[in-house]
Amino acid sequence: MRYADAAMKGLEQHKVNGHIISRFVTKLIGELEKYNPMDEEAQQWSNLRVAIIYFCHIKQKFDAEQLPKFQ
Secondary structure (H helix, E strand, C coil): CHHHHHHHHHHHHCCCCHHHHHHHHHHHHHHHHCCCHHHCCHHHHHHHHHHHHHHHHHHHHHHHHCCCCCC
């Protein structure tokens, strides 16, 4: 996860729009979900599942920031 954290921090430091980050994360989740569990060792499969959950949480955060703010 440290590389994922570093990548996300880099995007935020470069002030990339939250919508763009959300789309990037959506594509990343899609790519991670393409891996076949039969092609991976148990630990690798577990790591992939944790990464998907992690990125889903990140996506929810950025999607929530894109909602209109009502005052």
